[in-house]
Amino acid sequence: MSKSTEQAIIDELRTQFSQELLEAKATRNRRVFMEVSPQAYKPVVDYAVRTMGFTHLSTITGLDSAKGFEIMPHLSRSGAVLTVKVTVPREDPTVETITDLIPGAILYEREIHDLVGVVFRGHPGLERLVLHEGWPEGVHPLRKEYKAVQPEPLRKA
Amino acid sequence: MAISTFDVPVGPQHPALKEPVNFTFTVDGEHVVGVRPRIGYNHRGIEKAAESRTYIQNIYLMERICGICSVAHTTTYVQNVEYVLGKEIPRRAEFYRVLINELNRIHSHLLWLGVAGHEIGFDTLFMYVWRDREHVMDILEMLTGNRVNYAINTIGGVRRDITPEMVGKVRKVMEVVEQRVTYYRKAAAAEPTLLTRVKGIGVLKTEDALKLCAVGPTARASGVKSDVRADDPYAAYDEVPFNLVSYDLCDVLSRVLVRVDETLESVKMVKHCLDHMPAGPVRVKLPRVVPAAESVSRIEAPRGEVIHYLRSNGTDKPERYKVRAPTLGNIPSVCEMLTSKGDYAVRIGDIPIALASIDPCFSCTDRAVLFIDPSRGKEWLWTFEHIRKYAGRV
Numbered sequence: 001m002s003k004s005t006e007q008a009i010i011d012e013l014r015t016q017f018s019q020e021l022l023e024a025k026a027t028r029n030r031r032v033f034m035e036v037s038p039q040a041y042k043p044v045v046d047y048a049v050r051t052m053g054f055t056h057l058s059t060i061t062g063l064d065s066a067k068g069f070e071i072m073p074h075l076s077r078s079g080a081v082l083t084v085k086v087t088v089p090r091e092d093p094t095v096e097t098i099t100d101l102i103p104g105a106i107l108y109e110r111e112i113h114d115l116v117g118v119v120f121r122g123h124p125g126l127e128r129l130v131l132h133e134g135w136p137e138g139v140h141p142l143r144k145e146y147k148a149v150q151p152e153p154l155r156k157a
Numbered sequence: 158m159a160i161s162t163f164d165v166p167v168g169p170q171h172p173a174l175k176e177p178v179n180f181t182f183t184v185d186g187e188h189v190v191g192v193r194p195r196i197g198y199n200h201r202g203i204e205k206a207a208e209s210r211t212y213i214q215n216i217y218l219m220e221r222i223c224g225i226c227s228v229a230h231t232t233t234y235v236q237n238v239e240y241v242l243g244k245e246i247p248r249r250a251e252f253y254r255v256l257i258n259e260l261n262r263i264h265s266h267l268l269w270l271g272v273a274g275h276e277i278g279f280d281t282l283f284m285y286v287w288r289d290r291e292h293v294m295d296i297l298e299m300l301t302g303n304r305v306n307y308a309i310n311t312i313g314g315v316r317r318d319i320t321p322e323m324v325g326k327v328r329k330v331m332e333v334v335e336q337r338v339t340y341y342r343k344a345a346a347a348e349p350t351l352l353t354r355v356k357g358i359g360v361l362k363t364e365d366a367l368k369l370c371a372v373g374p375t376a377r378a379s380g381v382k383s384d385v386r387a388d389d390p391y392a393a394y395d396e397v398p399f400n401l402v403s404y405d406l407c408d409v410l411s412r413v414l415v416r417v418d419e420t421l422e423s424v425k426m427v428k429h430c431l432d433h434m435p436a437g438p439v440r441v442k443l444p445r446v447v448p449a450a451e452s453v454s455r456i457e458a459p460r461g462e463v464i465h466y467l468r469s470n471g472t473d474k475p476e477r478y479k480v481r482a483p484t485l486g487n488i489p490s491v492c493e494m495l496t497s498k499g500d501y502a503v504r505i506g507d508i509p510i511a512l513a514s515i516d517p518c519f520s521c522t523d524r525a526v527l528f529i530d531p532s533r534g535k536e537w538l539w540t541f542e543h544i545r546k547y548a549g550r551v
Contacts, residue, residue, distance in 0.1 A: 027240070056383065063468060107485060130200045142205060
């Protein structure tokens, strides 16, 4: 029986990065999720882009979880979406940039820098993208500790 | 003497777009040599808001991400929740989603064609195209009950079914649209007024489109053959045949041709859906509590790939919901189009059409008007037919 495409992707990356690959799963047709260690993050993305043909970066998701901040670039090629997942510690929220591998990542990394507060080392210009200039420094709305301010009701009910 | 350049800020209140965005153009005489985008004026915190709403409430939140491709975001969203629940929905509902998504694409591409005409000062084209677009809007209202935010998708299927009378009406309108768009297709390739303003303008080379991860018609007009409907078929797209339209002229003309041809393809797809829609229910009831998991859902909206990421935590509210709309994906590409390099010169006068050529999103308003006569204490609702009659026209 021939292997599924999803399993083939997992196997190929497992052979290349056996130690660094923490978890891999195919959730459904054409969807692969792969958790890697921080030092393997860039090599895995590099390998996926250059060797496996995942040249399109759909977006990068930044997420605040119990383990720290998860950075997930969603890479795609025809017929498969590969989500690489790396967890960066809360105390030192930095991770290497992938903009030199995929220039299309520039805005996505800036967006995460604004909203989750993760610093991408080597990014060409990590300026504000979506937050207003007057927004306080160091406040990142997509962190779980951030609670939206409820405006005072104008009239008491 | 060193050549001096200076910065021209354009926006946030914009001459070319109806939505706030700011671009700082560095100009050298008449030529644009650099561009810095500044977005976020419309950032509404929808991703954060989604975390405090239930999955059902979120359908209505997602509907409001965009006023034009509203059905694209709800389709992506409900699909994502269905993926996590691991449930199939009735085939008829999947066909119905394709039908509404393609009608949405027709109206969106026609809207864009009109705007493109307007940006180059060809307002006759704008008037004609928007008149034809109204037919499609009427059809969408008939099918879904709404003109803009259709509210047709729900977790487990769609909320309304199509009746045989509706099928006849949709078919009739599709004939009209096909005939009109074929005419525009002919005009776009031959009309000198149009050609001079779009040929060789806003060039995005194939390798740049790939490198900058351009999506949708912008990528396909640069010779990149990518379309989520073909690469990653969802709903009933695996059964609805269509040609992947792609041109490699890499300029605004190329984007006009891609969108016009795609509109004709969508007309064919709508007809196919009407002919081949299987019988059966359009909705199944699915649980409101979603198991802990993660999922990625993608669809091809009129402007390009929409991708949503869902992390659920076993409650009735998502842990994290991430949305990426196509315009953000195309901003690096439009900056590339607007930068002069070597022989390629971007003139200031070409900024509006080059910017508009990625079809950045802006809202459309509803038109139901509630009239109140305070002296008589009466209120009534005017339909479009009433307004037409009142205006003395048919």
